[in-house]
Amino acid sequence: MGAIATAAPPIEARGLVKRYGELTAVDHVDLTVEAGTVYGYLGPNGAGKTTSLRMLLGLIRPDEGAARLFGRDPLLEGAAALDGVAGFVEAPRFYPYLSGRRNLELMAALDGGDAAERIDAALETVGLAHRDSDKVKGYSHGMKQRLGIGAALLRDPRLLLLDEPTTGLDPAGMRDMRELVRRLAADGITVLLSSHLMGEVEELCDRVAIVRSGRVIYEGELDALLHRASGQAQGWRLRTTDDQAAWDVCSYRPGLTSLASGRDGLTFAADEREVAQLSLALARRDIAIVALVPAAASLEQLFFELTEGEEAA
């Protein structure tokens, strides 16, 4: 393990900037991903996730800054910097007029080495073995997504860059994809996963960066983020047998804010302790609770607050 500890990290980006005219798509992004982590790169549409990943893969040139994969800069070293690296940005694309297997054979030829020997295993892993001789033209979106993962596995990667890999997959496909990511991570592969789904990141990642308008606004352990989220007042929805009376109870409770009445009950914000107290208070007044549910997952709400609030100066 000593050699690994001193080796360059799988991803090291310093001061990455990419501008498109007036727009700064990626704005001084620093990113370090240590070996063995599943790293979530989280942000809303247009935050600059794909643009960052393109720079990491050497597909586009940063206007400022540099990116290194295992210590090698794709701009300086070309394809050699992608040794042991695989992945795709946006939807994976293949030659529509070739079959799935043919496409993988072509990818393996471009990989060199023994990549061709992994084709069967890759097709099996992503569940396309029975459709391998169909033209990609006839593949569904989800099948192309799976083929993209299969193509990445051919490279026997140590680092996997995935750009919203579950987009367009059915629930079973999403589950399989997440399962696969977990399995690869368990095998010691480092994963950078871009996503706009907080739940996905919460499920898979150890560490996250949250980006907004090209800038990293949070970076750290997922646990720390969870801690921060649980400390916050959260939105709740309440339905009772007597919403009128419940309103009165709620409006007297000091720990409870943003109280509002809607078509299906009341909504308010409060931390968990306050909510527990509220349920007892309602019971004492003989108001029975029909439903008392969090309005949004707490982490998701934090994500919204971080990415939608006023721009920090």
Add this chain to the structure above:
Amino acid sequence: MSAPEFLRSAATAAAATEAPPAPRADATATRPGTAAATSAARRGRRPSVASIYRWELLKLRAQKRTFLGLGAAVLVPVIFIVALAANGNGPDEVPFGRYVTETGLAVPPVLLLFSSIWLFPLIVALVAGDIVANEDSNGTLKTILTRSADRHQIFLAKLLASFSYAILALLLFAGTGLLLGALRYGLDPLTSLSGTPIEVGRGLLLLGAALLAYLMPVLAVASIALLLSTVTRNSAAAVVGTLMLSLILQIVGIISGLESIRPYLLSTQFDAWQGLLRDPIDWAPIARSAWVCALYAVPSLTAALLTFMRRDVTGG
């Protein structure tokens, strides 16, 4: 060699140098403890330009537009011979036109004369103008550029593939003409442009040399199409742009007052091969054609390569 065959041989070659890893054992090979060793083995395994080139050819073979061009290269000679057989007389107004009914050897030269304005630029642009742009519109450029091949390798393979296609089209074109002509009118000595007879053996040799001379401007057109394909990222624009350029050069060539630049136009080089069919052979137009074509092709290819090396791959 077919691709599966090639892959098999690559696979056996790999198996010969090391124990073939079982697919499942792979996963454990990438555990952190052994990752360094695995990566050391991985280094230096660049795909060869030869194998990328082979795949470029296979991609061309799988696309319909490739056969559009090759089909035209076969169809035009067929139509020519059929029309000739129906008409009885060769076209008097062009060199060799009078002799096409005397020997099959005269058919390819006449075909070359007819095809230089539109047909070959079109056939060539159809593939060379598409070979990069089509990866843009398919979004596959990002797919192939995130493997282990360097950009210059991919460009070189594409260049070789477009040139190979142009050569194949020209061979089919002249070959079909010669074959049908020989079948219909036999293989008799050819009359040179100077009026002297050329033996059949020497005639075939000179015909081959004429094709090589004709290939020079064809490849120059292919280079321009490749540049437009790389720069415009749009297949239709590259094809039409190449044709437009050939047409403009053609027009410049016939404008009176511009005679002095005529020998340096690309369109003029399509006639240089005629020097070979004079007696004695006139090498001057061929030598000039060589450097004039290079003057068009080399800067185009250099610009295309530099663009391809530096360009941002977005979209797709």
